[in-house]
Amino acid sequence: MLAKVIKDAMSSKKCKMGQKEVLHSAKKSKLIVCSNSLPSDTRKEIEETASSAHVPIYNFDDTSVGLGRLCNKPYRISVISIDKASDSDIAAVLEEINKEEA
Numbered sequence: 001m002l003a004k005v006i007k008d009a010m011s012s013k014k015c016k017m018g019q020k021e022v023l024h025s026a027k028k029s030k031l032i033v034c035s036n037s038l039p040s041d042t043r044k045e046i047e048e049t050a051s052s053a054h055v056p057i058y059n060f061d062d063t064s065v066g067l068g069r070l071c072n073k074p075y076r077i078s079v080i081s082i083d084k085a086s087d088s089d090i091a092a093v094l095e096e097i098n099k100e101e102a
Contacts, residue, residue, distance in 0.1 A: 001092045002058060003070055005085050006033065010071055014084035017071070022046060022081040027053040029081040030090050037064035038078045046079060055081075056094055 009015040016025045019042050022032060026049040034043060034057060050057050060067050064076035071077055082090075 001089070001096055002033070002060075005031070005082060005089045005093055006070055006080065007072070008089070009080075009082045009085060012084065014082065016081045016083065017073075017077050017079070019046070019079055022079045023049060025081050025083060026050050026055060029053075029055050029083055030085050031056055031058060031082045031093060033058045033060050033067065033080045033082070035060045035062060035064045035067040035078050037076070042079075056090075056097070058093060058097055 006015070016022050019038075023046060026032065026046065032046060032050050032055055034046065036059070038046075047057060064078040067080065068075055068077040071080065
């Protein structure tokens with residue numbers, strides 16, 4: 001489900017990639033996806049911003065290379081924020097998060 005949400009956001013250009021872009025747009029985002037290559041200090045800063053704006057974070061279980069491939073880009077992407085997506089798609093991704101935590 002995450003792959004579908006990311007591909008839809010990429011095709012409609014309704015996402016931001018990279019640490020600086022995500023930090024600036026976090027409050028307007030519906031979902032933030034972090035790779036496990038994201039430096040811990042940056043991850044903490046993004047998590048604080050996202051929690052204050054009540055934006056869920058999906059911890060992508062792969063490196064920035066894997067996230068870049070998922071986004072169909074030839075470069076590394078450590079974090080991506082999805083600005084526009086349907087509420088049902090976001091709910092499905094959040095269900096995946098809850099299943100993984102259980």
